[in-house]
Amino acid sequence: MTHRSDRSLHVAALSRVEGEGAMRVRVDGGRVTDVQLEIYEPPRFFEGLLRGRGHLEAPDITARVCGICPVAYQMSACQAVEDACGVVVDGPLADLRELLYCGEWISSHALHIYLLHAPDFLGYDGVVPMARDHRSTVERGLALKKAGNAILELLGGRAIHPVNVRVGGFYRTPTRPELAPLRETLQRALDDALATVAWVAGFDFPDFTHEHELLALVAPGGYPMVRGTPTTDRGLTFPVRAFEEYIGEEQVPHSTALHARLAGRGRYLTGPAARYTLSHERLSPAARQAAAAAGLGPDCRNPFRSIVVRAVETVHAVDEALRLLAGYEPPPRPAVPVPPPGRPVTGYGATEAPRGVLFHRYTLDAAGTITAARIVPPTSQNQAAITDDLRRFVTDRLHLDDHRLTHACEAAIRAYDPCISCATHFLDLTVERRTP
Amino acid sequence: MTAEKPKLAVWKFASCDGCQLSLLDCEDELLAVAGTVEIAHFLEASSAVVAGPYDVSLVEGSVTTPSDVRRIQRVREQSRVLVAIGACATAGGIQALRNYADVAEFASVVYARPEYISTLDTALPVSSYVPVDLELRGCPIDRRQLLDTLTALLAGRRPNLPTHSVCFECKARGTPCLPVVRGTPCLGPVTQAGCGAICPAYGRGCYGCFGPADRPNTAALAAGLRELGVSETELGRMFRTFNAAVEVAT
Numbered sequence: 001m002t003h004r005s006d007r008s009l010h011v012a013a014l015s016r017v018e019g020e021g022a023m024r025v026r027v028d029g030g031r032v033t034d035v036q037l038e039i040y041e042p043p044r045f046f047e048g049l050l051r052g053r054g055h056l057e058a059p060d061i062t063a064r065v066c067g068i069c070p071v072a073y074q075m076s077a078c079q080a081v082e083d084a085c086g087v088v089v090d091g092p093l094a095d096l097r098e099l100l101y102c103g104e105w106i107s108s109h110a111l112h113i114y115l116l117h118a119p120d121f122l123g124y125d126g127v128v129p130m131a132r133d134h135r136s137t138v139e140r141g142l143a144l145k146k147a148g149n150a151i152l153e154l155l156g157g158r159a160i161h162p163v164n165v166r167v168g169g170f171y172r173t174p175t176r177p178e179l180a181p182l183r184e185t186l187q188r189a190l191d192d193a194l195a196t197v198a199w200v201a202g203f204d205f206p207d208f209t210h211e212h213e214l215l216a217l218v219a220p221g222g223y224p225m226v227r228g229t230p231t232t233d234r235g236l237t238f239p240v241r242a243f244e245e246y247i248g249e250e251q252v253p254h255s256t257a258l259h260a261r262l263a264g265r266g267r268y269l270t271g272p273a274a275r276y277t278l279s280h281e282r283l284s285p286a287a288r289q290a291a292a293a294a295g296l297g298p299d300c301r302n303p304f305r306s307i308v309v310r311a312v313e314t315v316h317a318v319d320e321a322l323r324l325l326a327g328y329e330p331p332p333r334p335a336v337p338v339p340p341p342g343r344p345v346t347g348y349g350a351t352e353a354p355r356g357v358l359f360h361r362y363t364l365d366a367a368g369t370i371t372a373a374r375i376v377p378p379t380s381q382n383q384a385a386i387t388d389d390l391r392r393f394v395t396d397r398l399h400l401d402d403h404r405l406t407h408a409c410e411a412a413i414r415a416y417d418p419c420i421s422c423a424t425h426f427l428d429l430t431v432e433r434r435t436p
Numbered sequence: 437m438t439a440e441k442p443k444l445a446v447w448k449f450a451s452c453d454g455c456q457l458s459l460l461d462c463e464d465e466l467l468a469v470a471g472t473v474e475i476a477h478f479l480e481a482s483s484a485v486v487a488g489p490y491d492v493s494l495v496e497g498s499v500t501t502p503s504d505v506r507r508i509q510r511v512r513e514q515s516r517v518l519v520a521i522g523a524c525a526t527a528g529g530i531q532a533l534r535n536y537a538d539v540a541e542f543a544s545v546v547y548a549r550p551e552y553i554s555t556l557d558t559a560l561p562v563s564s565y566v567p568v569d570l571e572l573r574g575c576p577i578d579r580r581q582l583l584d585t586l587t588a589l590l591a592g593r594r595p596n597l598p599t600h601s602v603c604f605e606c607k608a609r610g611t612p613c614l615p616v617v618r619g620t621p622c623l624g625p626v627t628q629a630g631c632g633a634i635c636p637a638y639g640r641g642c643y644g645c646f647g648p649a650d651r652p653n654t655a656a657l658a659a660g661l662r663e664l665g666v667s668e669t670e671l672g673r674m675f676r677t678f679n680a681a682v683e684v685a686t
Contacts, residue, residue: 014479015479015480015482015483015485016479016480016481016482016483017480020448020479042449042450042500042501042504042555043500043543043546043555044450044500044530044531044559045531045534045539045542045543045545045546046530046546047545047546048534048537048541048542048543048545048546049530049531049533049534049537049542051545053673054669054670054673057673057677060643060677061530061677064452064454064529064530064575064678065452066452066453066454067451067452067453067454067455067456067457067576068453068454068457070452070454111457111460115460115481119483125482125483125484126475126478126481126482126483126484127481127482128467128470128475128481128482129484131467131470135467138467139467142463142464142466142467143463145461145463146463146464149461149463157634157635157637157638158576158631158634159461160454160457160458160461160576161454161575161576161645163634163635163638163640163643164638164640166640170638171635171638171639171640172638172639172640334639410483
């Protein structure tokens with residue numbers, strides 16, 4: 001029976017996403033009445049356990065929120081603590097931070113494109129069966145991922161939870177000859193990244209678009225990564241320090257989950273499609289060219305096509321890393337000292353994690369002890385929009401049988417590259433279960 | 437007729453996904469591993485789930501909720517060899533800081549409606565609930581240790597997991613001793629080897645993410661750290677971060 005008017009779909013454990021979640025869809029009388037992303041990933045209380053820790057510990061502790069994007073946490077944490085202490089890190093140290101971040105973008109995007117998302121387009125359960133039929137393509141993806149990890153390992157000491165990042169800069173900065181081997185690795189990665197764009201551009205994308213407001217950082221000098229001003233495609237812009245005034249939680253009618261909203265405006269999306277829409281003109285020339293060849297227009301409103309944007313951003317990150325390598329001059333010292341502030345202070349930081357804007361706020365006492373912390377990860381911000389899209393997506397596909405519809409929904413969720421590990425500790429993802 | 441491949445399962449509890457990502461980070465070996473074992477349950481990598489029993493289960497994360505207590509028992513029942521991977525699974529992880537705090541108060545800081553959060557007062561290692569066959573330390577684990585362990589298990593031998601301190605690895609790597617040369621506080625003398633002594637090679641004192649080495653003399657190290665100017669507050673933080681469920685003497 002494919003045309004029953006009352007149906008209940010349930011994916012008990014979403015696969016090929018970061019972290020653990022479930023999805024529930026309820027159809028009553030042929031109408032989708034409820035869509036829920038259930039997060040059953042256990043809470044870890046980061047904002048609670050940060051209190052009482054030292055200001056210099058924030059990057060290492062918050063990196064442990066997410067093993068996929070630890071650099072994003074380190075960068076937003078450093079920026080927020082430095083802001084609190086009135087320290088500015090610029091010049092070659094800022095360039096090195098961006099180089100490290102490029103490594104994470106390359107690695108994380110390659111992971112999502114090849115291992116998590118592409119199998120949906122080609123009809124496989126995962127990368128291992130896909131590799132049986134597409135060995136050289138999968139090997140290209142793994143090589144690309146490895147190139148990103150090569151940056152993280154050389155500059156950060158290791159790919160997951162790099163050890164060389166500190167508030168103020170690094171423990172040790174590399175010499176030019178130490179960085180030199182990366183050039184060849186990245187030259188090859190550039191070819192692989194360009195081939196990736198051409199490959200994913202040929203996928204068959206479901207016909208689906210959304211009208212959500214898109215939020216990303218916008219930086220005057222280039223495509224946003226380590227810094228920028230929160231901006232939307234509808235002209236809203238506000239300073240990082242005002243983030244919590246503009247992003248609030250609202251309780252949604254007919255839903256029991258609290259969701260992040262733009263105050264007075266509603267749901268929105270952050271992430272690669274938002275960055276691309278707001279800043280595609282600031283992509284590197286090779287990335288811009290690849291985007292045009294892939295048929296990406298001035299915006300991207302089909303979530304399934306975000307795989308193409310991720311591929312284009314990978315080209316950009318490789319290109320940017322090559323540019324930073326070419327211009328690298330070792331800084332005079334590995335880090336700017338960031339002593340305790342001597343009085344109570346609050347600082348704010350926001351950077352572009354691979355999955356979107358990652359906001360941190362810390363309040364420190366005079367000795368630098370953290371007295372309050374707030375972290376707003378991208379997936380929490382996106383949840384309201386994802387749920388809304390799912391509702392429409394299901395409504396358009398009620399003719400599918402349960403198995404195919406469930407499969408389609410799961411693939412749709414993966415298109416947003418949700419990071420449930422990141423989102424879990426955060427207020428907005430509290431799922432309030434309805435008691436029968 | 438080929439023999440059936442051993443079944444590998446990967447499970448996640450309270451964690452960051454980083455340790456299981458280490459398996460996907462074996463870019464050069466991943467497809468070879470997948471040719472040798474059947475990846476029967478690995479949600480981060482595959483939608484296909486093969487029912488147990490499993491020959492080897494890798495378990496990431498600490499046990500922090502009532503339902504996870506039941507789940508780890510089911511994982512144990514279905515697994516011939518259970519390997520706890522990473523600081524969360526072997527020593528509670530950073531979230532084990534709750535063991536020394538009021539969890540209800542933690543929840544009220546993070547969640548507007550803490551009554552909807554179902555959680556235990558403690559974040560404990562897997563071995564607190566079920567017998568564990570092997571433990572891989574680290575936050576995150578070292579992927580060479582992971583590969584060596586999988587290879588050893590497939591070959592039916594015990595993996596070679598050192599229990600000595602990070603100091604041995606600094607010597608092997610030729611890294612000058614940071615506390616001696618620069619007066620940099622370092623947990624290397626009491627921390628288990630396995631990472632390759634990365635931090636000191638980057639001019640940073642070891643921060644103990646592999647947990648305590650065999651019979652660590654933490655009291656002696658604490659005295660040495662005080663002489664280097666480490667305050668009591670800093671000392672407490674140094675000894676209680678990513679392996680927070682493990683108690684050591686200072």
